[in-house]
Amino acid sequence: MMNASPSTSSVLLPQAPRLLTGKGWAAVLAAAITVALLVPLLNLVVPAGHALHLSDYAVGLIGKIMCYAICALAMDLIWGYTGILSLGHGLFFALGGYAMGMYLMRQIGRDGNYQSELPDFMVFLDWKALPWHWSFSDSFAFQMLMVLAVPGLLAFVFGFFAFRSRIKGVYFSIITQALTFAAMLLFFRNETGFGGNNGFTDFKRILGVPLAQPSTRMVLFVVTGLTLIGFFLLGRLIVTSKFGRVLQAIRDAESRVMFTGYDPLAFKLAIWVLSALMCGVAGALYVPQVGIINPGEMSAAASIEIAIWTAVGGRATLIGPIVGAFFVNGAKSWFTQAFPEFWLYFLGALFIAVTLWLPNGLVGLFTRPGGIVGLFRKSKT
């Protein structure tokens, strides 16, 4: 691997790794085909009752989990690769979701319960006009800009001050949790203008197309899947670049990075904002598919769960968080149907078990030499 040339240079630079190996590209391609062609075919074309038919429920569930996987991927970039555990990613997710939800509420038009131009909850609160922050909410383009701008700006401002005063480790985690908690309290208030504790629901259409229509749901599914794959490639691009290597150096020894002449502030801030943006996008994709957004998404538990998906799958691998999100949420939807009272026991045990015995996550079982699979490989010597 090492491409040393002692005659010309005294510094040994490791060769930049490739974005993906041939196998990797094949897998990405396969995933893209599955999401964009196979699932729509199995769901829309194959008739219901056929053995290969994919139910609407399954499509909805997978679509939802893919949104979660984007969050887990974002968490991995900031936690797995940079060593900063955020307990506030649920906030960015919810902010993206609320921005999308505002647009969807306006799309209901006069079809709500009160047949008013205003969203139902405003009629209920006896408001006569839209509050100022709803001024442009009927424009899809503007709200999509908000999906990025609101989490991005909040992350930038918060991150700038936090990283500038070198808040790190658990301090940072606790402060992000406090921020999320404060935001949750704010959104619970009716006066904030986001529907109080009921949030937004009863969406009817997006861009004029009914949301209940199977083809609309499929388009959302495909967009979510392709976004996830896109973010995976972006993440890969980042972690294989020099930027990504500085991030990992910050994770492993921040003081040494500083002594070497780098200013960690810009690096941390950049990846922090990017991570928040990804969560915002995930939230915006989540809301039309699930059909509801409320301040519960900002609870401390929601944010911590994102961290556990990442940890279960395997930190500092990009495929890990995606695997983790699917594993934990798949288990959740199975448990909450089969043994609802045992779900929290399972989740709690998972938190403990992963931190104690699986520091490299599920993916670590397969890739690390010490993992289960590695133990059964033929010895190379």
Next chain:
Amino acid sequence: MLAGLCLLFAGRAQALTPEQARAIAAGDTDARVAALNAAAAKGEPGLAAFVQALLDDAVKLAPKQVLVIDGEKVLDAASGLPAPLPEDAEDVVNNNRMRGALQAALASLKLGSPELATRREAVAELAKQSLDESQLPLLDQALAAESDAGLKARLTLMRAALVIVNSPDKAKRLEAAQQLAGSGEGAVKSLILERLAAESDGEVKSALSQALAKIEARLAWGERLGLLFTGISLGSILLLVALGLAITYGLMGVINMAHGELMMVGAYATYVVQNLFKAYLPGAFDYYVLLAVPASFLAAAGVGAVLERSVIRWLYGRPLETLLATWGISLVLMQAVRSLFGAQNVPVENPAWLSGGVALMSNLTLPYNRVAIIGFAFAVLGGVALLIAKTRLGLFVRGVTQNRRMAACMGVNTARIDTYAFALGAGIAGLAGCALSQVGNVGPDLGQSYIVDSFMVVVLGGVGQLAGTVIAALGLGVLNKLLEGFAGAVLAKIMVLVFIVVFIQKRPQGLFAMKGRSAEA
């Protein structure tokens, strides 16, 4: 009550004339009230029992007599002799106005009692009723007879409030207005505002405005002190919660997200002790709290010790992992409590000596349970400080915190000290839970509502510093309540969180930073 009534009737049989009884029991409300007050002013001896019977809905109206039903017996209200109950006897119905008048009459009758406590009760009862001028003679009588200075002052105020509304005599109104200035009650304030609008005489008006200013100043002080008290009360709860965290996080560097659930364990231990007392020692129920305190400490400390030995011990030096694992523990504990005790909140009663409160001013009452918690918090603080500073265990804990390897070389069993210290932190959380059970709901999510706040206290106070924890807890409590006063509970909380985030910018190490030159890891 009925037995007492019976005695009264037997003793004072022929006091009330049949006409009086009928006038009070039947007719339209105005006439009944007038008759009642006339009888009360005369101090008819049998009246108290009759009024009480009316309030108990135990009076029936027969065509010729007014009858009082006393259990099985039927008595004539006037003569007190047994009488047959005719078929067509009607119930006497009292509307709210009549009830108020009856209660006022009963209270005013009690004003003549030789017992100070009875009179005090009567004055308190009278203060709740809306009086009118027909009761003025009653008050005058009572005032003349009263010897207790405090009661006299209250009666004077009551009388003044009546006079200012009803008296046509300017001099009397003026005097009443000056007397009213001695009050500190919200009701008097609104009365004065009403009179200010209605009063025509300039002199009385100015006296009224002076009185108003004095009352307002007094009320404002009551409010300020009340705010301070609720702030300190919240601060003392935060202090209890944060003390445990200060040990596990500050001294040991363990982020314990399950701290709130250890509090919940303590609160449920209190609940169990309470139920055991109810079932086996109902006579000593008032003292269950005394046993609940050690029980909640031991329960939470036991859970904490098990957690440390089984999970946390493997995660020292990896704070982020500890955070996740303890979060998992908190989920398991919460679900376990749901399985054992149900998802609903469970009732924990205050013992008699912790319910009620001491009224310092008309708008300032300090509930005993909150006063007790403030005292308890500082007692626990003192205990912890002594333990850390003076005992051998404290010495070892400090040693291990400062330099684990060196402490081990000196022969300290560091693993055991870790367990003890963690169990101590958990036990203090249990104590906090026990205290919380006396003022709030006990349910599976009891811990969740305090955990963010208490972490804020630890972060604000600085790591490893008890003094910082105390100041941060009390400061945050008072600040929170202060902001709540004009911004509402939610906005106040948000403002406090924002304040902490900004504060941490300035002093990342908290209020009291550890002094030393050790580089950050």
